[in-house]
Amino acid sequence: MKITIAIKTTITVFLCIYTSLTGFAAGAEIPFRVDHTAPLAGTESVVKDAADHLHLRVEFNGIDGDRVPAFLYIPKDEKEKHPTVFLQYGSGGSKKTDYIVQIGKQFVDNGFVVLTIDSAFRGERRHPDKKDPFVLKQMDYRRFEHYCADYSRAVDYLMQRKEVDTERLAFVGISWGAITGVTFVAHEPRIKVMGALVGGGGFPVFFTGRESDDPEIARPSLDPADHVGKIAPRPLVMVNVTLDLLVAPMFAKALHAAAGKNSNAIWYETDHYFNGQDRAKIVQEDVIDFLLAHMPTSRRKRNKPKRRLAQ
Secondary structure: OHHHHHHHHHHHHHHHHHHHHOOEOOOOOOOOOOOOOOOOOOEEEEEEEOOOEEEEEEEEEOOOOOEEEEEEEEEOOOOOOEEEEEEEOOOOOOOOOHHHHHHHHHHHHOOOEEEEEOOOOOHHHOOOOOOOOOHHHHOOHHHHHHHHHHHHHHHHHHHOOOOEEEEEEEEEEEOHHHHHHHHHHHOOOOOOEEEEEOOOOOOOOOOOOEOOOOOOOOEEOOOHHHOHHHOOOOOEEEEEEOOOOOOOHHHHHHHHHHHOOOEEEEEEOOOOOOOOOOHHHHHHHHHHHHHHHHOOOOOOOOOOOOOOOOO
């Protein structure tokens, strides 16, 4: 029974990927375009003034004339600029999703500024008059481009914040946030280090390509495996799981193989949601400590566990 469910789930994911993200890999062409000179018109309001950090709701212009709402967490009591992490969730989430808020606070505790945006059709950007579609159906080609381009505008926004050390900027993505994030970071040199949790890439059967002289038909691949090599020599850590029914382990392995040098892969015997594992400990030891090693900060948690070397 469990095997049947696993097979059905995996087939569903693969079919959705096939029908929505198929592209043509042409020298890892950049699959999104952004006008970095366009005004951001940023605004902010206080959500919570906590003892150790300031929680803001910020907003800035996206790429399609829409506004991008986001949560920004800023550590208190330090005058220096902070290392910063752009943190993105899986396909069913938003900036308010419990696990992403919890992980964000872990980063704040370690001295990071944290930004999490509502991507297109998520959170405050959902259409209130329309039923939210089956989550995998949200993963169409145009939306992938939209996500990556809005990510780039989010970095534009961070570059303007006085609290942000622009030389210590990281991206951490979970699930769909990791999949879109890899393609984004590959073409975003302002990101210095990346963490990808339960992501994947390398779908050779399903990404059959669209090669044509007609620009309306031809388009570059969005597959992270076609782009991840461009992240090097910047550091990249991948946290993968052996019992994943949403992103099969073979695709996590394919992404790591395509990443090449300066990439580490760490595996856990659990499912896509880290059931039965201490997720906070994994995030601390395998992601936060990895970032801290490459982006030193004066504020560290006491009794920090020793980071394990990836195999």
